[in-house]
Amino acid sequence: MEERHLNIRKVLIVIFTVIFALVIIITSAIVTANSRKKKEEKNIQKDKSLTDISSSISNIVGKFDNNVSNDGDIDKEENNNENNVPEPKEPENESKGVLPVQNPNAAEQIKTIYGSDEKQIYLTFDDGPSGNVTPQILDILREEGVPATFFILGSRAELYPELVKKEYEEGHFIANHGYSHKYSAIYTSIETVMDEYRRTELAIQTALGNPEFHSYLFRFPGGSSGGPYHNLKQEAKAYLWNNGIASTNWNCLNGDAEGGKRTKEQLISRLYETAEGHTSLIILMHDADDKQTTADALREIIQNYKSQGYTFKNFYEVFK
Numbered sequence: 001m002e003e004r005h006l007n008i009r010k011v012l013i014v015i016f017t018v019i020f021a022l023v024i025i026i027t028s029a030i031v032t033a034n035s036r037k038k039k040e041e042k043n044i045q046k047d048k049s050l051t052d053i054s055s056s057i058s059n060i061v062g063k064f065d066n067n068v069s070n071d072g073d074i075d076k077e078e079n080n081n082e083n084n085v086p087e088p089k090e091p092e093n094e095s096k097g098v099l100p101v102q103n104p105n106a107a108e109q110i111k112t113i114y115g116s117d118e119k120q121i122y123l124t125f126d127d128g129p130s131g132n133v134t135p136q137i138l139d140i141l142r143e144e145g146v147p148a149t150f151f152i153l154g155s156r157a158e159l160y161p162e163l164v165k166k167e168y169e170e171g172h173f174i175a176n177h178g179y180s181h182k183y184s185a186i187y188t189s190i191e192t193v194m195d196e197y198r199r200t201e202l203a204i205q206t207a208l209g210n211p212e213f214h215s216y217l218f219r220f221p222g223g224s225s226g227g228p229y230h231n232l233k234q235e236a237k238a239y240l241w242n243n244g245i246a247s248t249n250w251n252c253l254n255g256d257a258e259g260g261k262r263t264k265e266q267l268i269s270r271l272y273e274t275a276e277g278h279t280s281l282i283i284l285m286h287d288a289d290d291k292q293t294t295a296d297a298l299r300e301i302i303q304n305y306k307s308q309g310y311t312f313k314n315f316y317e318v319f320k
């Protein structure tokens, strides 16, 4: 009896030992398999990030090569790099719009544009947007690859918000030309000038869907000096400036608002006549509904100045 019990115990011990050994072997096998799997995953990730790093290094090197290969001029505009391998094309609807940045030295910097002997051109268009003329002007600017500044009217921005947005997204500077363009309404007091400015800023913000937009740049309808409202204009100009808003006129024009219909040829010759004696040009033009010949003359004007080595700029030069 005693011996039988002993035997059963022995058998049980052997069975338990075998089961225990099996459990240990199976567990260690599972652990080893898991850690091998993890190691493999890590290696795959490592390989992937190495590939990413090497491809971004080759991108950077490629870009650097592209930039220096053209006359060694690193800062040269992409548009002029005809010999380079083209960059991957941006999607057509990608916005180039950037919020203007307030500049405490704006007034001084704008003065230096007028006095500069640099061959530079600021194309400026007032009184728009217009449903028929503005799209033509935008097409020409895009095709020629040049920036411009649009001094828009708040009342027109409310009619064509999508055109204001297009101007902005295509990299042009959106500036403020007041709301109504009715001199008697605008030039009643400093407060009415400010009111026109604010309403127009609001119309631009609404068009862009961005309440953070501020143009910081105003063009007085009819110019900031002269005429029956001269004194009020001067006071308003100082008041605007004390509130961080600069203003600018122009130093040459195509004459498209000088009365009567002008042909394309007349606009071009009027511009060359008024630009005489200036090297740095701030050109006054209009993109109102009745300014078809302004759009007709634009390409020839741009191409002529391009061939003379001019650089085209907009007021992001001051508010960036």
Ligand SMILES: [Zn+2]
Residues within 6 Å of the ligand: 126, 127, 177, 181, 221, 222
């Ligand atoms: Zn105007």
